[in-house]
Amino acid sequence: MEEEYSVIILSKSGDFLxxxxxxxxxKENGIEADEPYIMTxxxxxxxxxxxxVFIPYSSxxxxxxxxxxxxxxxxx
Known part of the structure; x- marks a missing residue:
C-alpha cells in the first residue's frame, strides 16, 4: 500500500521517512525523528x-x- 510522506532524512545509518x-x-547535536519509517x-x-530515533548531525x-x-x- 502506498502512503504519503513529507520528509526524507538521508543518513549514513539509513533513510528515514x-x-x-x-x-x-x-537538537544541539542532531535530529530527533518521531514515529519514523525506514527505507529498506x-x-x-x-x-x-x-x-x-536520534540521528547525529555527523550522520x-x-x-x-x-x-x-x-x-x-x-x-x-
Missing amino acids: LKSKEQLSR EDETAHRIRAEE VENIQYGKFEQETRKTA
Missing part, C-alpha cells in the same frame, strides 16, 4: 518499533521536504 514536518525536531533495500518503507547527509509517495508495509 516522516509523515509530517512536525515529527522532526533539531527493496525500496519499501517499514515502521520502526521505536517512538523516536545526516541530506533532508528533503515535499510530497513523497512510497510503498509501505505495515508490521504486525
